[in-house]
Amino acid sequence: MAPPRTHPTASPRGVFADYSPGDFYCEMFGPRGADSVRPIRDRLNRFDLPALRRRARSAERELFDLGITFTVYSGEKSIDRTLPFDVIPRVLPASDWNRIETGVIQRVAALNLFLHDIYHDQKIIKDGVIPAELVLGNHNYRAEMQGFTPARGTYVHICGTDIVRDDEGNFRVLEDNARTPSGVSYVIENRHLMMRSFPDLAEGISIADVDDYGRQLAKALADVAPEGISDPAIALMSPGVYNSAYFEHIFLAREMGVPLVEGRDLVVERDKVYMRTIRGLEPVHVIYRRIDDDFLDPAAFRPDSALGVPGLFEAYRKGNVTLANAVGTGVADDKAVYAYMPRIVQYYLAEEPILHNVPTHICREAEGLAYTLEHLDQLVTKPVGESGGYGVVIGPQASKRTLADLRRKLKADPDNFISQPLVNLSVCPTLTRTGVEPRHVDLRPFAVTGESTWVLPGGLTRVALRRGSLIVNSSQGGGSKDTWVLV
Amino acid sequence: MSNTLLARFAQNVFWLGRYIERVDNLARILDINETYARESHGAPDWGRVLEIYGDGERFRERHDEPGEHDILHFYVLDPHNPGSLTSTVSMARENARSIRHLISTEMWTQLNTFHTRVAQLTQRDIWPTNISRLCKEMKEACQTFEGIAEGTFFRGPAWHFYSMGKYIERADQTTRVLYLGCDLLEEDRDAVNTVRWNALLRSVAAYHAFRWVRPRGHRRADIINFLLHDEGFPRSVKLCVGAVEIHIENLVLRRGQPRVPAVENACTRLNFVLETGLGHRITAPVLRDFLDKLEQGLIHVSDEIASAYFRMG
Numbered sequence: 051m052a053p054p055r056t057h058p059t060a061s062p063r064g065v066f067a068d069y070s071p072g073d074f075y076c077e078m079f080g081p082r083g084a085d086s087v088r089p090i091r092d093r094l095n096r097f098d099l100p101a102l103r104r105r106a107r108s109a110e111r112e113l114f115d116l117g118i119t120f121t122v123y124s125g126e127k128s129i130d131r132t133l134p135f136d137v138i139p140r141v142l143p144a145s146d147w148n149r150i151e152t153g154v155i156q157r158v159a160a161l162n163l164f165l166h167d168i169y170h171d172q173k174i175i176k177d178g179v180i181p182a183e184l185v186l187g188n189h190n191y192r193a194e195m196q197g198f199t200p201a202r203g204t205y206v207h208i209c210g211t212d213i214v215r216d217d218e219g220n221f222r223v224l225e226d227n228a229r230t231p232s233g234v235s236y237v238i239e240n241r242h243l244m245m246r247s248f249p250d251l252a253e254g255i256s257i258a259d260v261d262d263y264g265r266q267l268a269k270a271l272a273d274v275a276p277e278g279i280s281d282p283a284i285a286l287m288s289p290g291v292y293n294s295a296y297f298e299h300i301f302l303a304r305e306m307g308v309p310l311v312e313g314r315d316l317v318v319e320r321d322k323v324y325m326r327t328i329r330g331l332e333p334v335h336v337i338y339r340r341i342d343d344d345f346l347d348p349a350a351f352r353p354d355s356a357l358g359v360p361g362l363f364e365a366y367r368k369g370n371v372t373l374a375n376a377v378g379t380g381v382a383d384d385k386a387v388y389a390y391m392p393r394i395v396q397y398y399l400a401e402e403p404i405l406h407n408v409p410t411h412i413c414r415e416a417e418g419l420a421y422t423l424e425h426l427d428q429l430v431t432k433p434v435g436e437s438g439g440y441g442v443v444i445g446p447q448a449s450k451r452t453l454a455d456l457r458r459k460l461k462a463d464p465d466n467f468i469s470q471p472l473v474n475l476s477v478c479p480t481l482t483r484t485g486v487e488p489r490h491v492d493l494r495p496f497a498v499t500g501e502s503t504w505v506l507p508g509g510l511t512r513v514a515l516r517r518g519s520l521i522v523n524s525s526q527g528g529g530s531k532d533t534w535v536l537v
Numbered sequence: 538m539s540n541t542l543l544a545r546f547a548q549n550v551f552w553l554g555r556y557i558e559r560v561d562n563l564a565r566i567l568d569i570n571e572t573y574a575r576e577s578h579g580a581p582d583w584g585r586v587l588e589i590y591g592d593g594e595r596f597r598e599r600h601d602e603p604g605e606h607d608i609l610h611f612y613v614l615d616p617h618n619p620g621s622l623t624s625t626v627s628m629a630r631e632n633a634r635s636i637r638h639l640i641s642t643e644m645w646t647q648l649n650t651f652h653t654r655v656a657q658l659t660q661r662d663i664w665p666t667n668i669s670r671l672c673k674e675m676k677e678a679c680q681t682f683e684g685i686a687e688g689t690f691f692r693g694p695a696w697h698f699y700s701m702g703k704y705i706e707r708a709d710q711t712t713r714v715l716y717l718g719c720d721l722l723e724e725d726r727d728a729v730n731t732v733r734w735n736a737l738l739r740s741v742a743a744y745h746a747f748r749w750v751r752p753r754g755h756r757r758a759d760i761i762n763f764l765l766h767d768e769g770f771p772r773s774v775k776l777c778v779g780a781v782e783i784h785i786e787n788l789v790l791r792r793g794q795p796r797v798p799a800v801e802n803a804c805t806r807l808n809f810v811l812e813t814g815l816g817h818r819i820t821a822p823v824l825r826d827f828l829d830k831l832e833q834g835l836i837h838v839s840d841e842i843a844s845a846y847f848r849m850g
Contacts, residue, residue, distance in 0.1 A: 116642070117634075117649040283541075291634055303638035310638050315543050326544045328694060328846040329794055 064095030065102050065138075066479065071488045075219045075476040082219050083143020086536050090141055093251055099485060106137045106481055109247045118239050120294045120524075134529030135240060137247060140478045140491060140511040147258070147507065147535045150213060150221060153405030154495050155503045156395060158209050161228055161382045162499070163398040165205040169195045169378065179397050180390045181414065183465075188387070190380025192343065194350065198367055200376045201274040202501060207374035208267070208338070209497045210234075210510075213405065215476035222408045222473065224492065226391070228383040229375060230340050233510040234496045235301035236530050238263060244532040258507030258535040263496070264305025266504050271306075271336045273500025274372045282335035284308045285325060287316070289341050289357045299340055306338075313341075318361030323371045336372045343377050386412075386434035389468050413460060413467040422469040423460060426453050429469040431460070446472060475520055478531065480513055490514045492522050493533065508533035540792045542694040546639060548847040549632045550695045553640075554702030556629035557648075561679035562710035563622060567612060568672035569717070569740035571665075573733065583608040585720060589713045590620055609663040613671070622675060626655045641689035644682065651678045694792045697784040698846070704784070705839055708777035711764055712831050714741055715824070718761055722821040725757070734760055741772045758819050765811065774831065778807055781838065797845040800838070807834035 071079055078091055097105075110132060113119070119130040142150075167174050168185050175182045185191060210231025212224040241260050245252065268284060275282035288299035290312050303310035315325050316334065324331035339346065345355040350363035365371045381387065387394075389410040395403045411418035411429070422429060426445055433441040443456050460467055477488035495509030511531040512522035522528040570586055583603045587593045592611075595618065600607045615621045619628075630652040637645055655675075662671050683703075690696050714737065721733055738744040738760060747763050747770075767773045782804050788794040811834075815827045 114653070115646050115650045117637075117645060291631070296634075300634075300637040309541065309543055309546070311543065312545075315545055325541075326848075328542050328544055328547045328698075332541055 063098055065097050065099055065481075065486045066091070066095045069479050069486050069488070071477050071479075073217065074474055074488060074490070075215055075217050076488065077140050077142075077215070077476055077478040077491060078138075079479075080219055080476070083145055083536070086143045087141045090139070090251070090255060090534070094138065102137065102481055102486075105247050106135075109135060109137055109243050112243060112246070113239075116239075118236075118297055120297065121292070133236060133524050134515060135243065136480050136489075136513055136515075136529055136531045137244070138479050138481060138486070139244060139251075139532040139534045140493075140513075141534045141536065142508065144536050146221070149404060150493070150495055151505045151507075153221070153223075153403070154209070154211050154497050154505050156399065156401065156404050157211060157223065157226065157391070158206060158497045158499055158503050160391070160395040160398050161206050161209065161226060161379075162204055164394050165376070165379060165382055166199070166203050167398075168381065170197065170199070174394070174397055177397070179393055180387070184384075184386050184390075184414075185381060188381045188384055190343075190378065190384060192378030192381075194363065194367075195376070195378040201276060201369075201372050204274055204499050205376040205379050206382070207270060207274065207376075207499050209499070210494045211405075211497065213493045213495065214408075214473055215493075217474040217476070219476070221405055223391070223405050224408060224473075225385075226383040226388065227494070228379040229342070231494065231496065232295045232298055232340075233494055233512075233530075234263060234506065235298040237496070237506065237508060237510050237533065238305075239301070240530060240532040252534070256537050258537045260506060260508060263498075263506050264302070264307075266498050266506075267302070267338070268306040268308070270498045270500030270504070271338055271372075271374055274374065275335045276369050276372060279335045283325075283333055284336045284338065285311045285316075285334050287311050287313070287337050287339040287341055289345070293340075295340065302338070308338075311337075313355075313357045313359045316359045316362070318359060318365050321361070321365045321368045321370055323359070323362065323365050334371060336374065338374045343380065346373070346377070384434065385432060385468060408470045408473055411469045413464040413469065418469070419460065419464045422467070423457065425469075426457060426460075428471065430472050431456060431467055431469040433466050434468055444472065475514075478511070478513065480515070480531075482515070482517075487517065489517070490520050490522065491531070507535040507537075540694060542639075542698070544847050546636045546695065547698045548843070549636045550639065551698040551702035551842070551847075553629055553632040553636070554699040554704075555706040556625050556632065557679050557682055558703045558706035558710065559620075560622060560625050560629065561676055561683075562707070562713075563612060563620075563625065564672040564675040564679070565710075565740045566714065567609070568669060568676075569714075569736055571668050571672070572736045572739075585717065586612065589716050592618070592620060605665065606663070609668060610660075613663050614658060614660070623655050623658065626652050636695065639691075639695045641685070641691075643685050643689050647678075647682050647685055651682070654678070694788060694794070697788050697792065700784045701781050701842060704777040704780040705835055707772055708774045708781075709832065709835050711741060711772050711774050711777070712828050712835070715761065715764055715828055718757075718764075719821045719825045719828070722757065722819070722824060729755070729757065731755065738764075743770060743772065746770050758817075761815075761819060761824065765815070775811055778804065778811065778838075785842075797841075800841045800845050803834075803838040803841040807831070807838055810834050 078087060113132040113135060119132050122129045122131055174180055175185060206228045208231060210227040213221050214224050215221050238260050271284050272282055285308055286299060286303045288296060288310055299310055311325055317324050323334045325334050341357055344352045345357045347358045347360060347362040348355045349360040366373050389412045392403050392407055411422050413419045413422050429445045431443045443452060475490040475492060478491045479486050480489040491511050491513045493509050493511055496506045498504050511533045512528050513531055514520060514522045515529050516527050566586060566589060570583060583605055586608060587596050587603055596611055611618050613622045616623060618624060630648055633640060633645060633648050717737055721730060735744055738747050743764060750763060751759050764773055766775045768776055770776060785800055789796050810830050814830055
């Protein structure tokens with residue numbers, strides 16, 4: 051008989067001894083589901099700081115050896131970097147997860163109905179729920195998709211919903227990612243890493259499994275194969291090894307057991323798609339493409355795209371191949387359309403949204419504009435046509451001059467702006483150079499939709515590693531954590 | 538799906554097999570030359586390594602006379618030499634990265650760690666006192682990879698291409714080691730330099746195997762024939778060519794690929810050269826001429842595999 055596992059003995063100075071979340075909602079110490087989170091917290095607190103650091107270092111090393119890295123190119127040199135991984139998990143009580151899961155499923159359903167509508171009858175525009183120019187004038191709107199219905203009416207097969215928790219502990223959607231959301235590989239690799247680094251932490255605690263993603267994704271993609279194809283050939287299409295998400299592409303191809311192809315491996319003949327194999331051309335029926343609409347097909351979209359496959363879009367329109375996600379989904383995850391999501395949910399599903407938006411003032415509406423102008427110094431104002439945080443003005447941190455400038459722009463072109471209150475993102479205890487401290491986190495659950503929608507329990511918890519920072523993006527000093535959904 | 542393999546991946550995995558084997562053999566050849574260099578008989582001739590690899594011209598573009606340090610730098614650290622250890626390991630990793638989803642995590646992790654180690658090599662590692670240790674480490678890293686592949690690589694078409702690449706490269710490398718034999722034949726006019734012939738055998742891990750087969754004999758022709766033809770010696774040209782043929786055959790019989798006569802014919806021709814090309818009187822020019830023919834035969838097989846499988850559709 052194997053000897054019983056030992057646990058770290060109680061330390062007089064546990065890692066949480068000096069921890070204080072301040073005014074923010076804390077994912078580990080907050081009141082929601084506290085009884086179920088406490089055992090994990092107590093176990094973590096049996097570690098002292100040096101022990102925690104030792105395990106963190108070896109985890110970091112392992113990530114590097116596994117090649118779970120993205121490559122940064124500078125001149126002749128290329129450097130492999132890991133996405134910083136924090137060893138203190140983010141724990142979600144069952145009740146919290148339940149709300150997120152049902153909320154995401156509802157939201158994905160609304161997104162799919164919305165996309166079908168705008169690419170067909172455009173009832174939502176005719177009914178005056180959303181302004182026509184917001185949809186039809188959107189640069190992600192694809193007129194080529196008009197009148198075309200993808201298999202099973204599914205447009206958004208893979209959706210990543212960015213969710214934050216405010217200081218009252220309520221979840222709010224910050225953004226829908228309905229094009230090619232990335233990060234799911236980290237969810238699963240983080241779990242594997244966590245279980246290897248801390249086999250003693252989760253022992254006897256029931257955590258939802260994340261290993262099923264590949265199978266669920268492959269199943270969903272098979273669900274949406276062209277009609278009459280019973281055993282579809284699925285492929286994952288990547289821009290290639292130099293893409294920063296290449297690791298994830300490999301990961302997904304492996305998890306699904308499908309070939310990882312690039313544009314040059316595919317060819318379209320008589321509106322059917324084939325891949326070049328050792329025995330010649332073999333058909334492809336479903337493509338999970340990790341490449342933007344613009345680059346898919348030089349014959350249909352950007353003619354200078356060397357990554358795409360000429361004729362792919364025509365094969366798609368003829369129903370001979372399914373693309374996931376569908377072409378033209380970008381119109382649904384746009385910032386301006388986001389503001390209308392609560393109304394979109396109500397319009398198609400006749401239900402109240404389970405997950406709320408961050409309250410958003412639409413400046414194209416008189417009321418929203420007036421409120422925004424009045425509270426400019428308290429709000430976050432965002433231009434809708436920009437991405438990557440460009441042009442965002444955080445009122446409480448902005449100079450008088452910036453605000454005056456913004457006021458002018460708002461009055462000149464109100465349609466181009468939305469505003470939101472500054473959300474105090476929740477925090478999670480995080481290992482830093484100076485000990486365990488609160489750092490802000492968000493959550494990106496991944497929803498997979500074929501015939502129905504399945505949500506991977508948990509999702510990617512991104513953490514802003516800089517003290518006080520609200521920016522969780524990996525390009526700006528963000529890292530990630532394992533996300534434990536308690537069951 | 539398990540019998541489908543993209544043409545590009547077949548090429549990548551074939552070259553992965555070749556590069557790993559190439560690193561292993563490069564370490565062996567550098568090590569044997571280091572051994573020769575340490576001997577008292579005459580000055581070490583590092584130019585020999587350049588000859589084996591046909592690198593004379595490329596080397597002289599940037600260096601004058603082949604001195605020990607320059608040669609070792611050229612073959613270990615030089616990023617501009619595509620045949621250096623660092624370049625070859627980088628290319629092995631790049632190939633592995635494009636087929637990362639087809640190989641096991643354990644294969645990838647070992648190669649990735651190996652690559653990290655190689656990227657950190659410095660001048661100090663090629664000091665005369667350290668070079669033998671480095672060669673041993675590199676050899677072992679390749680053998681570890683090979684062992685992990687044996688134990689974890691899914692036996693689908695990719696495995697066959699990996700193995701073909703590996704065995705073609707190994708046959709090529711044993712042939713190259715035998716060019717050293719040409720030099721020895723020339724030098725041996727007065728007396729047989731047993732130490733050097735033994736070192737040559739040792740470089741391909743053949744010394745004890747040869748003893749086993751020829752407990753008392755020490756004819757040079759026996760050594761050469763052993764390295765070329767012995768069916769039990771895992772690095773003999775004959776065994777390697779046979780292994781390539783087995784993998785080609787398995788692609789047809791077990792993975793449902795169509796027969797490709799051009800590939801099979803190239804192997805048959807190579808076998809014919811191997812069986813009949815070397816007479817009983819082995820002199821340096823005869824051996825050199827024969828090895829040239831073998832090299833051509835191997836290139837031919839490799840080319841036929843490429844045109845049959847790597848550019849489909």
